Amino acid sequence: MRQTRRFRSWRFAPVLGPALLLAACAAEAPEQPASGTDAVRGLNGSWEAYPQRSFGLGTADEAEAPVPPPAPVPEPPLRPEYLETWQAERARNAELTRQGLPPVSSGMACLPEGMPAMMLAIFPMEVLETPGQVTIVQEAFNQVRRVYLDEAPLAPEDAEPRFSGHSVGRWEGDTLVVETVGVKDYVRFRNVPHSMNMRVTERISLVTDDIMQNQVTVEDPEFLTGPWSWTWMYRRWPGYRMQEYVCEDNRYFEDPELEYQRLRID
Amino acid sequence: MKVPTVAVAVSLAMLLSAPVQAQAPPDLSGVWAPYRGGRGDDPSLAPPPASPIVLKAPYAERYEERRAAEREAVERGEPLATDAVFCMPYGMPRMMSVALYPMEIIQRPQQITIVTEAFSEVRRVYMHEPQLPVGEVPPGYYGHSVGRWDSETLVIDTIAIKESVPGYQGMPHSDRMRITERIRLITPDVLHDEITIEDPVTLERPVTYTHAYRRMPGYKMVEFVCENNREYVDENGVVRMRLREN
Amino acid sequence: MAFAPRRPRAIVRAMAWRPRARVTGWCLALLLAGAGGAHPLLAHHSFAMFDTTSQVTLSGTVTSFEWTNPHAYIELDVAAERGAVTHWSVELGSTSILMQGGWKFNDLKRGDKVTLVLNPLRNGDPGGLLVYVTLPDGRELGNGPGRGRGTR
Numbered sequence A: 001m002r003q004t005r006r007f008r009s010w011r012f013a014p015v016l017g018p019a020l021l022l023a024a025c026a027a028e029a030p031e032q033p034a035s036g037t038d039a040v041r042g043l044n045g046s047w048e049a050y051p052q053r054s055f056g057l058g059t060a061d062e063a064e065a066p067v068p069p070p071a072p073v074p075e076p077p078l079r080p081e082y083l084e085t086w087q088a089e090r091a092r093n094a095e096l097t098r099q100g101l102p103p104v105s106s107g108m109a110c111l112p113e114g115m116p117a118m119m120l121a122i123f124p125m126e127v128l129e130t131p132g133q134v135t136i137v138q139e140a141f142n143q144v145r146r147v148y149l150d151e152a153p154l155a156p157e158d159a160e161p162r163f164s165g166h167s168v169g170r171w172e173g174d175t176l177v178v179e180t181v182g183v184k185d186y187v188r189f190r191n192v193p194h195s196m197n198m199r200v201t202e203r204i205s206l207v208t209d210d211i212m213q214n215q216v217t218v219e220d221p222e223f224l225t226g227p228w229s230w231t232w233m234y235r236r237w238p239g240y241r242m243q244e245y246v247c248e249d250n251r252y253f254e255d256p257e258l259e260y261q262r263l264r265i266d
Numbered sequence B: 001m002k003v004p005t006v007a008v009a010v011s012l013a014m015l016l017s018a019p020v021q022a023q024a025p026p027d028l029s030g031v032w033a034p035y036r037g038g039r040g041d042d043p044s045l046a047p048p049p050a051s052p053i054v055l056k057a058p059y060a061e062r063y064e065e066r067r068a069a070e071r072e073a074v075e076r077g078e079p080l081a082t083d084a085v086f087c088m089p090y091g092m093p094r095m096m097s098v099a100l101y102p103m104e105i106i107q108r109p110q111q112i113t114i115v116t117e118a119f120s121e122v123r124r125v126y127m128h129e130p131q132l133p134v135g136e137v138p139p140g141y142y143g144h145s146v147g148r149w150d151s152e153t154l155v156i157d158t159i160a161i162k163e164s165v166p167g168y169q170g171m172p173h174s175d176r177m178r179i180t181e182r183i184r185l186i187t188p189d190v191l192h193d194e195i196t197i198e199d200p201v202t203l204e205r206p207v208t209y210t211h212a213y214r215r216m217p218g219y220k221m222v223e224f225v226c227e228n229n230r231e232y233v234d235e236n237g238v239v240r241m242r243l244r245e246n
Numbered sequence C: 001m002a003f004a005p006r007r008p009r010a011i012v013r014a015m016a017w018r019p020r021a022r023v024t025g026w027c028l029a030l031l032l033a034g035a036g037g038a039h040p041l042l043a044h045h046s047f048a049m050f051d052t053t054s055q056v057t058l059s060g061t062v063t064s065f066e067w068t069n070p071h072a073y074i075e076l077d078v079a080a081e082r083g084a085v086t087h088w089s090v091e092l093g094s095t096s097i098l099m100q101g102g103w104k105f106n107d108l109k110r111g112d113k114v115t116l117v118l119n120p121l122r123n124g125d126p127g128g129l130l131v132y133v134t135l136p137d138g139r140e141l142g143n144g145p146g147r148g149r150g151t152r
Helices: A013-028 A080-098 B005-023 B059-076 C011-015 C025-035 C095-100
Strands: A045-050 A125-130 A133-138 A143-149 A166-172 A175-181 A199-206 A211-219 A228-236 A252-254 A261-263 B030-034 B103-107 B111-116 B121-127 B144-150 B153-159 B178-187 B190-198 B207-215 B231-233 B239-241 C056-066 C073-079 C085-091 C113-120 C127-134 C140-142
Touching (some): A125 B103, A133 B111, C056 C085, C085 C113
Parallel strands (some): A143 A166, B121 B144, C085 C127
Antiparallel strands (some): A125 A133, A133 A143, A166 A175, A175 A199, A199 A211, A211 A228, B030 B103, B030 B207, B103 B111, B111 B121, B144 B153, B153 B178, B190 B207, B231 B239, C056 C113, C113 C127, C127 C140
8 A cells, every 4th residue: 555644634524623622612611510410490699688688788779679579478377375475475575666675586695597587588698509409598697408309308206406497398390399397496487486397388489580489388287277378589699798697796685674685885 | 654543533532632521620519527537447548647836926925825724724624715605606727627516518610618517607618719818808707718629629728717716726816817728538438628727927837737527428417506505604714504493 | 530429328338437436525525635635526615614533323304305506405303312302404415416426306305214424513513414314215325426325
């Protein structure tokens, strides 16, 4: 066979072409963790309550309302034997506040809000999606809750009582359905009493790319006559860096006689 | 000699595609418990010994005095108060190894979040960003951390830890302390975090020590809320335990 | 070559990391407390409030079991010979460390009758650090990550 030194470049094209293409694609591909997908469900990132609650530090302009804000949280459908006491306490607390004597609260002792109150997101919130888990961090009191996907819910009697309870979730189409049990009975939202059998269901989905809604339902047959439901919403806050929250200079204490909050002045 | 076309093409393709394999970083996600070894464990998994803390004057003398006072207090049965008596968290770098409490690494491409079980502390490492200038970050318990991959090693740079946050082994530090970590998998189930502390104000030279962790597959992190703290400091500065009457 | 950890391995492997029974975390912490080193194992406080060289055995009725952080507590009414009751506060580790040692949040409740061994407070107050407890169902639980009794 006659040998030749001429570089027959056209012969390489079928192999070189794809190789170069591959290299070009590799150069542009963003880094991916070795395990699983970068779960692109859109919940990742920093969020603030919508309408804004961040004391003027968020992105929302008062006049801007891309979607209708949710209705206020309705009155809890407490059973008659608990309703009167709850209403009386609410009235008393409102009166104390009106007099400038704010009632004692868990926050006064730097205790976290727990579930479901933490999902009010009084400060910003961070959602982290990783395979098998959705982790939500609330800046207020640095509360961390974990939603385990594809796991069976715990029976309430097996759930160690916690501030944030135990949460399992599953995707139904584009909605993340989360069930939470095991919230300590002294961890209350709006001072509403509940049992260890309380169950909180959340249906979380994106209304737009930047607005997330959380349809919350609380069920507790021992204390409530029926489901207690409302919707909370959050607006994406791109680029917001979550701040730390360490309760290191707590100057609030309970007045020993009158059971209201006082501020220690040194 | 005629070089086979196929061989050249394959070599070229492999050469060009090599960057793709090198770009996928290791996945450190999961729950890890401080690993202090036990009888029969493989010694190659153990962390190397720590370097000594060499402080500048006058910090060195004050540090020794404080350590001596702590030892005496413990021997008397009247331990000196630490921040934990007041339910204060550890902050960096001490949160990275607290007794046997696990930590969770939540790894996403742009941010790696680490949550430690004791006091439920959260730190965030922002990936592939330049570090901020020291004076621009308000000092805190966790500072500001940026990270990058050096081949298989996660390299983290942390600044802006405030002075009141207790230092490694109780050493004094300024808010110009800088913490560098090199985190890597020694085996698929053993992680090492080599921590180097530099402080132009208090340290004569950098201190380096390594924490080892063992993977805890299937472990679900537990909540930690400091709600029942019975410790207090009495009028003599002694830590006491508050009792109940019934 | 990138490590890509696979699915969780056998449970046996998961247990391999735990300290051996004879050298529990608390034991090590006390050794190191004596040595004056601020080893991370000391966690947030030394146990110097308690006399770890002596043990007191108590039998009584649980008035509350507080499954809380930074410490869990067993509150115990102990009847003396002539019927006088002394109330004791017994400190345990944090809930996480207890769970690693086999405890569950509902292992004790008000009204349970238990016998427990503790290291008493040095100042003589009716309080102490749990060494181990015998539950109503006969199980023994310690106060650390090792199962069974503590070794102090």
